[in-house]
Amino acid sequence: MPHRLLSLEHFRHRLAHADALPQLVVLGVLSGLVAGGLISLFRSADGLLQFWLLPGGSEQFENLPTLHRLLLPVAGSLVLIALFMAIPAHARSVGIVHLLERLNNQQGRMPGLNMLIQGVAALVALASGHSVGREGPAVHIGGAASSLLGQRLNLPNNSLRLLVGCGSAAGIAAAFNTPLAGVIFAMEVVLLEYTLIGFLPIMVAAVVGDVVVRLTVGEAIVFTAPDVSINTLTELPLVILLGLLTGLLAAGFHHLQMQTLRLRHWSIPTRFLLAGALTGLVAVYWPQVMGSGYDTIETLFNGQLPLGILFGLLLAKCLLTPVIIALGIPAGLIAPTLFIGAAAGALLGGLGALITDLPHTGVYAMLGMGAMMAALLNAPLAALLALLELTHNTGIILPGMLAIVVANLTTRFGFGLPSIFHASLQRQGLDLRQAPLAQILSRAAVGSLMRRDFCHTPAVLTHAAARALLDSGPYWLLVDSDARRFLLPPADLRQYLETLAEGVADTDTLDLLSIPAQRIDIEPLLYRATLKEALDRMQQQQLQYLLVISNREAPMGLISRQQIEDYYHQKQSVS
Template sequence: MTAIGRRMRAEVVTAVLALAVGVVAGLGAVAFRALISLVHNLFFGGRLSLTYDALVHTDPSRWGVGVILVPVVGALAVVVLVKRFAPEAKGHGVPEVIDAIHFKGGRIRPRVAGVKALASSISIGSGGSVGREGPIIQIGATFGSILAQWLKLPEWQRLTLIAAGGGGGIAATFNTPIGGVIFAAEILIVEISARTLIPVLIATGTASVIAGLFFGDQPSFVIPALTIDPPAVSPMSLVGYSLLAILLGLVGWLYTRSIYWAEDLFDRLPVNDYLRHVIGMLVVGVTIYLLMARTGHYWIEGVGYATIQEILQGTLTAAGFMVLLAGLKLLSTSLTLGSGASGGVFSPALFIGATLGAAFATVVDAVAPGMHLNPVNAAVVGMACMVGASTGAAVTAVVMTFEMTRDFQVLIPLIVAVSLAYLVRRSLMSDTIYTLKLSRRGQQLPAALQSSLYLTRRAVDFVHAPFVVKPADATLSDLPLTWGRRNSHIVLAGPDGGVAGVVTAHRIGEARRSQRSPATPLLDLAGTKPTFAPADAQIVDLIGVLRGSGVHLTVLTEDGARAPARAVKGVLTHEDVVEATNMAQTLRRTPVARTDIAGPDD
């Protein structure tokens, strides 16, 4: 089979597997939401039930003041799960997926999905101020990784299925299929091409259909038509939305920093992990109890969608109270995640953006009614600004917010405001809420995906040095004394004519300088046996093979199979690839020279 045929077959296989990943991501979102419902009803109401609408406020708990301990009990269960089974399940999930993509070759442990689902459902269901999107992204990505590892797929296919699982998960959670694709492209995919995007499209579409069978096709949030006061776009309103964007860009920076400030604070406490999380969730428990006692609702517990829905339907209008809720949500999210919970950061960002956006518009409309800022529209814009500023996924924020609300009137303000909010946060810090966790570990990510056309070139085009073929029983004495200064490799042919090993010019030079015995067999200098690859394979695929195998030598043959030494097309070393991928250098092909086994030694 030709290289083109192999690539086409691999792409078809990846697309078919993406369909399976999408099914699992969709079912995973359904099961995860059911698990949250079960835990929430058990912890707050003391009953076994799967009936739970996140858009409706939770009824007062039957435990009364004892509801303060509900998040505490949940905290103890979460720490047990995380410490004993999967430390990767701690936190908001997406940084661990990014870590697996960039630093672990797309390998995620199978147990992470189960532990993440259980730990996050307990954190959310017991009142922790976190979202459900981060966990389902990690769950979907984990299945994609498991499937690829089980089938022993190359690295590019593993990474693609991880992105497909993550995109499918968030698409199913919010009913945002387009947003899921763009999220995967902005945050998870390391290669933008048809072979990676098509599987992501398949997975997100499939996951959305599966979730729609259970949840229906309605948007995540419902905006009654009467609450939208046209026109939504005017020159003055764009000025107002721009001011809101600047404000939320600053809040996005604060939100990103506050989670890690809280984490550092709890890490400095001279107590164990159990007590750290108990302390954090005890404060959250007291907060939600006081809110219920004074105002009749818990407001900030869990994903907080009920509060967002009240703002969007126009029933929550007190600006001062909305600012208070935004501050309490910021504090409770920082305490929840900083002390050791498991859950996402997307939903709290939506909450903070909606409350501050509506409060801002209410104040501006009272002071400068000529700006025509409607609190509902401003809440929608605020949601997108907070997500775009904190996560760095600006396009995702615009598209997903539009899909979640289907409010056509704010599309242009969304584009303008999110861009500005992103730039404000970017001017204050380069890291996002996802990448800061990795940067604190010393793991630096590329700032952008760049088009590297050389990655599509054939592997044989990167071969820099010629080679000669020698018998496997040849020794150093069979080489001229000048060989150590020559940039030529030696392919050793075994008794059967096959490749027994490869000795690089560098190894010959080292042997000469260390005054190795002339009787030293060349086979002793060959080191690790090389891998085999097709001469016309794309270099991007070969890099994945080298990275996965840990081997630094590749013998290029016609079809990538082991072949007689006479059929070798070239020898590619790790140094060749590094030199060729240095964008500061000019890529050029050096003709490959080869001699026969019985040929001259020159």
Template sequence: MKWRGSQNQSQGLLLLSVLAILSGLVSGLVMISLVSLVHFASSFIIPGHPENYEALSVIERLVIPSTACLLIGVFWCLLPSKVQKVGIPYVVERLNYHQGNLPLANALAQFIGAFIGLVGGLSIGKEGPAAHIGATFGSQLGQKFRLSHANVEVLLACGVTGAIAAAFQTPLAAVLFTFEVIFIRYSMTQVLPVLLSAVTATVLSQWILGRFEWFDVVAMDVPNFDLSLSIVCLVLVGLIVILSSLFFQIQKWLWRFAGLSIWLRFSCVALITAIVGSVFPQVLGGGYDTINLVFSGQVIATSLILIAFLKMFLTATSIGLGIPGGMIGPTFSIGGLMGLQVSVWFDTGLPIPIETALFVLLGMASMMAACFQAPLAALLAMLEMTHTSEVIFPAMFVIVLSCLITKLIFRQDSVFVERLNYLGLSSVLNPIERQLRSHTIEPVADPAISVSNVAKFEQIKDFASNMIDYVYVCKGGQWYEISVSELLTKMSLLEYGPQPWLKPLGGELGLCTDEMLISPIIEVEEMESLIKLLSIFKETSANKLLINLKKSDQLCVVTRQRLDEFFLKETSRNVVD
């Protein structure tokens, strides 16, 4: 059934809500499945918990990451080049340039590649891959139900949100992350379905994985924000800004080697990860275990700031050289380690006690905000992790300063945006493109009447009574336009006797149109939105296009003037609203 254009507003919202819940369920299940499979596979390799790389021998820490890179390299070489594109930047690219159409093959490649890398201890995250897969399912749902491009966008957002919400069990932060990082804009029409997806994925995650306890923050005692605490926060901000800038600059420098062979790039990742991981096993995997070790009372001999910098270096190198993993989880870990280091530095040097959990979370939030330019998402993540409003002011302080310094002084945008800019792609559509992408061709299309090469007289008379100006005829595979007024003029000549254009048609005479063809008209297939229609007008310099509606086996015609008038009308309406 074709829902687009046929449903009223309430029916459309109901359908979208149901599909949003499905997107949340699937993206949440993908996240949970990825975590569960990684834990299951890791149990055969790593003793204890999945990130207990400290328990492995030096040889094992050399072999395991190298083997993972080898397996990913073999798998990646078997894939066509177009299937090798994965990750959140690819999701944004498909959203802006391909009507939100995300192929299933890329999502499957993302899942397998991330699984191998995570089991092998590579410094990558699982949240980005899950977001890509969830977005793909939302996109496929929208296309299956033939929704408009605007609604496909909503379901794509639902998939991303569900994956992030299931990963951290922070539904509101996941919603804001999607709007700030993927869409880089807010739309009230998207909020309800996206919230539904976030809640669904969070409930599913809590039901299957249990409720996450972020470093026992329920009992956190937040000190008053005075001069001493502000100085500590400024030190944290300075370190986070340096880390986030290096995190981007290393990736940017490595992007230039994207043309090298997969074997060479992945071999470099294997070598660097094996060497660093053999000496500092704390940098392998997600990195949260190091923070948890400190909270459990165990002493880490290595400097936490060194581990944070090495973790940042390994993650930036792995992602920059094309390993199919995510960045969200590692940035949380890096920021948390830096916050933990700052709390250790100042724990005994101030008249007030330093709350370790607070600074871990401040580091996580500020690193996320600086790397992805998502201040509101980072702030909401803090609130949802701590369940207390007392953290708002210190969180706002470090998050706002980190974002401002990164953007204004270091001229650095979100890592995802910078990646798209490097590829020559835009992360944000201009208002005209955005407006055209949100509409299908129905509002600007008129029915097109086709006739055979020999038209019946009764049919021509009907054209006149129905006020039809032009009809269309196909000759030699090319469509031509014919003026109805000329057909009527030809018919009026019959009162003077037989005419040379009379031809037999099914036992009677008809009007042969061969000599009345005005001009050829370009025939195109039906498209999902007006943006594609505009691009065809620009490419062909045509003033009129014939659209083949294959689903209904009908023709319609669209003029450039009608398209321009519709856009101006919609723009004026939005300004008034």
């Protein structure tokens, strides 16, 4: 018995249930280890590439000569063209949008080749100065690595979904050293739901991923922010105005990216070369737009650039980044989003200082950073926690909440815009919003409900074998023949045997296809499937029962539409 309880088969069986908390925590630990290890490699490679290419080290694109700033993004685009033209079309889909699409259509089954391409392509894009960030690739790599772990262990699909959430949280935590923001990001953006059973494994994954990165490559000190806050409540109207401004900027970013996505039918060389040329031309005048822009954000926290330069940077980054992302440059948009918000906040703070003599405008750069992230990603809580963890400044919680609320209201209800990731999926005809029925049924696999009290029999058998089947007391008889596979009620077989004349020999045979009985057609379904997949299959094929089978197609159990409906009503009444 102890060996069976510690077996992988028992582990899989427990994960089929929605309340398998100890097993899910184990998965959270494994997910954090795998995702943290890969993100450590990714961050190390990114740092080495930029140290080799840039005078002054990481993110120091401003130190490049003008001609180099013009040509470096074009050179990066040429490398990306060579990479993408050498791989099959299905491997070119990368990023958070790809992860959400696989989560919606493939139950979180992520391909390994796409993960590898994402890592290599993002390194090229970041090192060549494209206006992108590393957080999107980190989410893809973390989520895909965790999914591949689950696939390798043949885990049920309901746990694969949660593994993708664990990997996404670990990816954000490892990229920024912001574990709490990673947890909420996974809930708000990736899984689109908050569940008590999901919080703990995702939290464990984020913590483990963060610890792995700190042990291997050290702490990612993204910003050194001053300990400042608003001085009086009279500054709150300016905070509200900042929320409105960032909401408008997020809406403009959103619309520009959606319009540029119409060019995705252009060839890869055309799109990538256009992206490289645009980045190079803009970088000639505003080199700060290159890369993630963390160094510029820190400058805005600690000092004030001239208002003219700030306005130019804000305009350039707002116009360049959505176009670059929509043209297909394979990296993230979260870091550029933070840059835009910080620039908008610093600009508004600078204008406010001319009127009200504000003592420090860096606080508005911090607030703008969080508000822009919340508005564009439709993730207000994740943005607030990221703001807190990145700046280590608790004094900005109150104004940060106010700015984030106003920014979110502006984009969500003023313009009716969803998250930028979900909008990209909607352009592909996908809608990630799940009804309560789908949400509840996606959390458990068919193995948690299937009945095992059935007997498997061939269609032709002896009378003695038929009586032996009935003596075992099955709920159903699963009948196999060359023509069909079906369920037969044991009571119908018993009634038929009782009507036979005496003197029938035990060795005489009978055909279960020809006796008078009810027969229910049945189709196979892998044990990894969720209850939602089972119900969808039943509705599509108008079935009442499905046969749950193993990877080797051996029958494991039966599940009915009535069982699934009863499960849903039970969970709904509890909630």
